[in-house]
Amino acid sequence: MRQSYRMIPVYTADVSGVCSALYELGGMTVMHDPSGCNSTYNTHDEIRWYDQDSLIFISGLTEIDAIMGNDRKFIDDIEYAARELHPKFIALAGSPIPFMNGTDFPAIARVIETETGIPAFSVPTNGMNDYVYGAGIALEEIAKRFVREPDRQENRDPSSRTVNLLGVTPLDFGPQKNAETLKENLQKYGWQVMSVWAMGDDLKTLQRSAEADVNLVVSAVGLRVAKILWEKYKIPYVIGTPNDWLAEDISNALERAATRQAEPAVVYLQNRMQQEADITLVGEPVTMGSLAAGIEKRYGRAARVLCPLKECADLLGEKDKMVLGEEAMEEALKSAGIIVADPLYRPICPGDSIFYELPHVAFSGRIYF
Amino acid sequence: MIRIAVYGKGGIGKSTTVSNVAAALAEMGLKVMQIGCDPKADSTILLRHGEAVPAVLDLYNEKKQALQLEDMIRIGYNGVICVEAGGPTPGLGCAGRGIITALEKLKELGAYDVYKPDVVLYDVLGDVVCGGFSMPMRGGYADKIFIITSGENMAIHAAANIAMAVENFKNRGYAGLGGLILNRRDVPREEEKVAELADDFHTAVIGTLSHSGQVALAEEQKKTLMECYPTGEMADEYRALAMQMYRICGGILEAKSDKVRSGYIQEEA
Numbered sequence: 001m002r003q004s005y006r007m008i009p010v011y012t013a014d015v016s017g018v019c020s021a022l023y024e025l026g027g028m029t030v031m032h033d034p035s036g037c038n039s040t041y042n043t044h045d046e047i048r049w050y051d052q053d054s055l056i057f058i059s060g061l062t063e064i065d066a067i068m069g070n071d072r073k074f075i076d077d078i079e080y081a082a083r084e085l086h087p088k089f090i091a092l093a094g095s096p097i098p099f100m101n102g103t104d105f106p107a108i109a110r111v112i113e114t115e116t117g118i119p120a121f122s123v124p125t126n127g128m129n130d131y132v133y134g135a136g137i138a139l140e141e142i143a144k145r146f147v148r149e150p151d152r153q154e155n156r157d158p159s160s161r162t163v164n165l166l167g168v169t170p171l172d173f174g175p176q177k178n179a180e181t182l183k184e185n186l187q188k189y190g191w192q193v194m195s196v197w198a199m200g201d202d203l204k205t206l207q208r209s210a211e212a213d214v215n216l217v218v219s220a221v222g223l224r225v226a227k228i229l230w231e232k233y234k235i236p237y238v239i240g241t242p243n244d245w246l247a248e249d250i251s252n253a254l255e256r257a258a259t260r261q262a263e264p265a266v267v268y269l270q271n272r273m274q275q276e277a278d279i280t281l282v283g284e285p286v287t288m289g290s291l292a293a294g295i296e297k298r299y300g301r302a303a304r305v306l307c308p309l310k311e312c313a314d315l316l317g318e319k320d321k322m323v324l325g326e327e328a329m330e331e332a333l334k335s336a337g338i339i340v341a342d343p344l345y346r347p348i349c350p351g352d353s354i355f356y357e358l359p360h361v362a363f364s365g366r367i368y369f
Numbered sequence: 370m371i372r373i374a375v376y377g378k379g380g381i382g383k384s385t386t387v388s389n390v391a392a393a394l395a396e397m398g399l400k401v402m403q404i405g406c407d408p409k410a411d412s413t414i415l416l417r418h419g420e421a422v423p424a425v426l427d428l429y430n431e432k433k434q435a436l437q438l439e440d441m442i443r444i445g446y447n448g449v450i451c452v453e454a455g456g457p458t459p460g461l462g463c464a465g466r467g468i469i470t471a472l473e474k475l476k477e478l479g480a481y482d483v484y485k486p487d488v489v490l491y492d493v494l495g496d497v498v499c500g501g502f503s504m505p506m507r508g509g510y511a512d513k514i515f516i517i518t519s520g521e522n523m524a525i526h527a528a529a530n531i532a533m534a535v536e537n538f539k540n541r542g543y544a545g546l547g548g549l550i551l552n553r554r555d556v557p558r559e560e561e562k563v564a565e566l567a568d569d570f571h572t573a574v575i576g577t578l579s580h581s582g583q584v585a586l587a588e589e590q591k592k593t594l595m596e597c598y599p600t601g602e603m604a605d606e607y608r609a610l611a612m613q614m615y616r617i618c619g620g621i622l623e624a625k626s627d628k629v630r631s632g633y634i635q636e637e638a
Contacts, residue, residue, distance in 0.1 A: 064430045067470055069461025101463035 005326045007347040011309060012171055012362040013037075014125040014134030016045040018093040019056050020169045021135035021221065023048060025142065025203040028055040028087035030078055032103065033095035035060060037127060044365035045131075047170045055087050066097050071104075075111055082116050088203050089145070090120040091138060099126035119145055130309050131171050131362050132220045132284070139166070139197050140224035142206060143232075150210040150233060162212040163254055164229075165196045166237070167222020171362040172284050174369055176200055182218060185242040189251035197225055210235060213258040216242070216250065219286045220312050226264075236260060239315065240267030241287045245294030268293035269317040277304035277319050280333065282341035283360050285315035291340070292320075306332050343368065370481060371618040372489045374505040374544060377517035378527035379495035382552045384412045385584060385593075386517055386610075387492040388449075391416065392595035393604075393611035394488050395447035397622060402486035403449055404475070406505055407494040408456025408464045416445030419591035424455020425471040438478040446596050450484050464494075465501020472504055488615065496527055497534040506535065506544040513547030513618045515575070518566070520551070520559025525566055532570040547617045548575030550610065555580045575617060576610035579603060 012020075015037045022029050023046070031037045038058035042049045059074050082090055090112055092105050105122035113120040121141045125134045163186060168179050179200055183193045194212045195205045209215075210229065215237040217226045226237035236257040240250045246268060253265045268289040273296045281288040285307045292303035304319040308329060313322055323332045330348040333339065339353050342360040344367075349355055359368035377383045384405070391403045405412025410424040422443045429436050445451040454471035456464040475481075481489070491505035505511050514535050518528035528549065535546045551563045551574050560577075567574050579602075587597035595604055612622060 063470060064426070064433070067462050067467040068426060068430050068457040069463070070430070071461060101466070 003325060008326050008329070008344055009363060009365075010130075012045045012131040012365075013040070013127050014123075014129040014131060015093045015095055015127055016041040017131030017134030017136070017169075017171065017221070018091060018123045018125055018138040019054075020046060020131065020171050021138040021198055022091055022142070023054045023056070023169075023198070024052070024200070025089075025198055025206070026055075026087065027089035027091055027203070028057065028078075028082060028085060029091045029093065030057045030059060031093050031095060032059045032074060032098050032105075033061055033127075034058075034097070037093075037095050045171065045361070047175060047361060047366055047369045055081075055085055057081065061095075061097060066101055069101065069103070071108055075108060075115075078112055079116050082112075082118055087118060089142075090116070090118055091141070092120070092122040093125045093134065093138075094122070095125070096127045099128075121145060131169075132309050133311060135169055135171065135221040136167075136224040139221065140228055142198070142203070143209075143225045143228040146203060146207050147209050147229065147232070148207050150208075160213055161191045161255075161258070162194045162214075163191050164194050164209045164212045164215045164235075165222075166215055166217045166225045167219035167286070168196050168199045169219075169221060170199065170369075172219045172221065172287055172360070173199070174359070174361055182242050185244060185247040186216075186251065186254075189247065191251060191254065197222060214238065214254050216240070216254060217286065218242070219284055220309065220315055223315070230264075236264065238265050238267060239286060240265075240293075241290035243290055243294050245298045246290050249293075249297075266315065266317075272296060272317060272319070273300075273302040275302045277302040279303040279338045279340065280306060280336040281358075282306045282308065282329070282333075282339065282345055283358070284309060284362070285312045285320070288340075289315065289317065289320065370486060370489060371615065371620050372491070372511045372513075372544075373547070373614060373618060374491040374493055374511035374514050375517060375550075376493050376497065376514060376531045377495070377550075377552075378524045381517050381519060381524050381527075382578075382584075383517050384492050385415065385588065386550065386552060386578065386607075387490050388413065388415045389593050389595050389604075389607040390611040390614065391449045391488075391490055392447050392593045393608045394615060395449050396595065396608070397611070399487040399615075400485065401447075401449045401488045401490065402480070402484060403445075403451055403490045403492060404472075404505075405451075405453040405492050406468050406472070406502070407454070407492070408459070408467065409494075410453035410455040412453060412492040413443075413445055413449070413451035415588065415591060415593045416447075416449050416451055417443060418446075422451045422453045424453045425474055426455040426457075426467050429470070429474055436474065436478070438480055438483060441475070442480070442484070446593060450486060452480070463501070465499040468493075468501040469504045472510065476509075488620070497531055503534060503538065503543075506538065508542045511544040513614075514544050515547045515550055515614060517550045517552050518563060519554040520556045520562045521554055524554075525562060528566060529569070532566075532572070536570065546570060546572050547614065548573050550575065551577045553578060553580040575613050576606075578606050578610065 109120040210233040217239040229235045238253045340356040342363040343357040456467040518524045581603040587594040
């Protein structure tokens with residue numbers, strides 16, 4: 001029963017991750033699926049659904065369309081909608097059915113781009129990965145396709161302190177006010193946030209990202225973008241979420257990175273307490289790792305992170321652990337005395353543990369928002 | 370109703386053999402339905418004198434819920450009921466899932482209840498390459514599987530793969546192996562090699578077909594050999610094979626049926 005979830009939910013899937021990451025960028029995102037991915041996204045995963053418009057579509061794939069490989073119908077429907085709605089780009093996201101019959105999304109995107117003149121790309125989702133994968137690749141595509149070469153001056157102003165925040169979606173950060181808090185925490189140290197990938201800023205703003213001095217990866221979702229912007233424009237990056245307790249350390253790391261004095265730094269893994277943790281945080285590694293580091297700094301109590309998301313091993317510290325599946329998580333939490341996690345984790349926590357609720361949209365959806 | 374699925378390497382002569390067996394069974398007075406389970410949708414072409422049968426999946430794709438049973442049925446030589454499952458354009462979609470859906474559609478629309486065939490022949494694409502192509506051998510479909518092979522190594526290899534699949538599925542209540550059919554290509558040690566294969570899978574070579582030029586000549590005329598050369602030796606080979614397959618599946622032939630009396634079939638004593 002190692003793969004079954006009896007009491008806790010699973011994390012938001014890759015398809016919703018794509019939609020969430022691209023929601024505010026003025027593009028058209030099309031999930032190729034009968035409808036299940038759509039209803040999961042708008043009823044569970046997307047807190048902006050009723051307040052903010054976005055061109056999120058489902059293809060309404062039927063059994064016979066899947067069998068016969070009616071790609072032309074899919075293409076025609078998208079092109080018809082695109083000609084009416086004029087999206088800035090078209091993003092295609094696959095689901096389990098097209099994954100199983102090997103639908104060639106990159107080729108379909110090329111056809112759509114040629115026939116409409118609208119930039120089109122695909123994200124290789126299949127509903128079997130978590131949101132970090134889908135949202136991460138979606139933003140990576142935006143970085144590859146849309147970020148413009150910066151108009152760099154020969155002599156950079158040494159007093160310039162500009163930064164992009166990478167990996168900000170409601171799935172990890174909830175409503176916009178939390179994104180504003182991240183910005184304010186950096187502004188206190190003199191940083192000007194040029195763009196937030198991708199909440200509260202439009203595609204035009206993101207396109208100018210290469211003009212920033214440095215990038216800050218605030219969740220695992222932003223790591224792929226950071227790597228692309230480093231490869232293409234040599235913009236250094238730092239990893240960590242600027243919460244109230246860690247913002248100063250992050251600011252210092254950003255400064256060092258901006259002057260090219262250091263390798264990419266995972267700020268929250270530096271100067272950590274060595275003793276065994278008595279506080280356990282469960283969730284996304286960068287936000288929870290930064291919180292753990294902040295707790296140690298503020299309260300002097302050792303903390304660790306249990307990460308239930310794939311592809312995040314490089315973002316964990318020595319005390320932290322990757323824990324996949326309900327059974328493994330229940331086992332890992334047995335020794336935990338103080339737990340900080342989404343409220344839906346409570347049923348698998350020891351009865352005598354002290355539990356601090358920290359809702360995570362990617363886990364409990366819109367229940368707490 | 371007796372249900373038979375025929376598998377074998379691509380190009381080994383499955384459709385030609387199945388169509389001639391269908392014609393031979395029909396000649397014995399049996400009502401026969403032949404269902405092509407191949408995206409190429411050409412299993413029954415010789416029974417229809419080269420005229421294509423509209424494929425179930427194309428019709429379903431076009432008509433959706435308005436699809437009617439009679440849309441997908443055509444009558445061929447000797448009254449054989451011809452059906453083609455069809456499939457997607459090569460390179461797209463999922464042919465295996467297509468076979469499942471086509472067979473389910475046929476059942477759902479009452480093909481077996483309305484036409485009441487005595488024998489249903491499933492002519493299945495080359496190999497059991499995915500779940501869809503095992504559909505004809507699943508519970509509720511074929512009673513027995515027959516594998517056509519020559520003595521050529523590639524054909525024997527494919528036949529072994531198919532026999533292995535049948536073996537693997539035996540605890541699922543799938544159709545059992547009825548036997549091997551040797552379609553001669555006159556290669557060295559042909560009978561010996563096919564007999565060895567039969568031994569390996571604890572089955573038998575239940576029929577042998579000669580490498581006859583008449584088969585190709587009939588094909589040139591877009592007809593089955595049974596129609597073109599009904600009095601030749603090759604036609605008798607098909608009749609003997611048809612009778613053997615029918616019997617292995619539990620069919621009982623009336624010794625004094627019209628066709629038997631006419632001398633086409635030499636009943637065993």
